[in-house]
Amino acid sequence: METWNFRIVDVFTDRPLAGNQLAVFEDAAGIPEVLLQALAQEIGYSETVFAFPAADGGDAWTRIFTPTSEVPFAGHPVLGSAVLLAANRGKDRVVLETGRGPVPVRIDRASGPASRGTMEQPIPTVSLYDNPDPFLAALGVERSVLPVTIYDNGIPHVYAMLERPEDIATLKPDFSALTELAQGSRMPLVGFNVFSGSDLGWKTRMFAPADGIPEDPATGSEAGPLALHLARHERIPWGTEIRISQGEEIGRPSELFARVTGNAEQVQRIEVGGFAVPVGGGWFDGDLLRNPGNA
Numbered sequence: 001m002e003t004w005n006f007r008i009v010d011v012f013t014d015r016p017l018a019g020n021q022l023a024v025f026e027d028a029a030g031i032p033e034v035l036l037q038a039l040a041q042e043i044g045y046s047e048t049v050f051a052f053p054a055a056d057g058g059d060a061w062t063r064i065f066t067p068t069s070e071v072p073f074a075g076h077p078v079l080g081s082a083v084l085l086a087a088n089r090g091k092d093r094v095v096l097e098t099g100r101g102p103v104p105v106r107i108d109r110a111s112g113p114a115s116r117g118t119m120e121q122p123i124p125t126v127s128l129y130d131n132p133d134p135f136l137a138a139l140g141v142e143r144s145v146l147p148v149t150i151y152d153n154g155i156p157h158v159y160a161m162l163e164r165p166e167d168i169a170t171l172k173p174d175f176s177a178l179t180e181l182a183q184g185s186r187m188p189l190v191g192f193n194v195f196s197g198s199d200l201g202w203k204t205r206m207f208a209p210a211d212g213i214p215e216d217p218a219t220g221s222e223a224g225p226l227a228l229h230l231a232r233h234e235r236i237p238w239g240t241e242i243r244i245s246q247g248e249e250i251g252r253p254s255e256l257f258a259r260v261t262g263n264a265e266q267v268q269r270i271e272v273g274g275f276a277v278p279v280g281g282g283w284f285d286g287d288l289l290r291n292p293g294n295a
Contacts, residue, residue: 012220
């Protein structure tokens with residue numbers, strides 16, 4: 001029987017059954033193209049990764065799928081896949097080829113079953129969001145402390161800042177309104193983010209109901225642009241690593257670390273890190289899925 005094996009990794013946590021769940025097909029070369037999206041939908045995590053032999057000098061070519069679409073880059077899939085690949089190959093640094101180019105990931109140290117990785121993310125584009133009032137109304141808040149801004153590093157993310165972290169925890173967003181905003185934005189996927197904090201500690205929540213993700217436990221693609229947003233608006237010094245908490249409201253507490261170096265005129269590097277814990281795995285019956293009429 002042909003089987004397609006996958007691993008399950010909890011990302012942005014140093015303990016099992018927390019953080020953001022990820023499924024990784026470490027050898028996806030034999031899976032038909034037409035089934036990639038269907039398998040991601042069947043698993044139902046925020047993202048599923050299919051790894052293939054490298055095409056351009058990296059360690060692997062990775063394709064990333066949400067339950068409804070393929071995305072060129074996402075943070076927790078890259079980090080979780082890199083931790084698995086590095087462990088399998090005995091490396092402390094790997095390069096994953098993504099739809100937004102090569103992403104280097106450094107594996108810094110181990111903590112029991114968890115390993116910490118740090119990825120160098122693509123530099124995002126930046127612009128003011130053109131629908132701030134409907135976005136704030138969908139969140140149920142009156143204003144954002146900083147300008148409502150959209151950053152795109154492969155997944156567009158919109159950011160609003162509230163005065164106090166405790167205001168984040170009590171939010172009850174209107175998912176229908178957020179879905180309408182996303183569907184009317186001409187972007188295939190958009191993450192709606194709300195955050196608060198000070199100094200080195202920040203709290204965030206991310207909603208993407210239009211893509212089958214009402215709330216994400218940990219969003220690596222959001223963490224790097226958040227650090228950039230804070231540095232641009234002089235809320236943190238350039239080059240400072242911040243700690244971001246996420247996921248408590250949905251029972252998946254997560255911790256992310258982000259740093260941006262450079263200055264307002266030129267961003268040099270964006271790094272996002274955290275722990276990842278392989279917790280299990282499974283398989284699909286390839287013979288059956290290739291020939292469903294034989295079931």
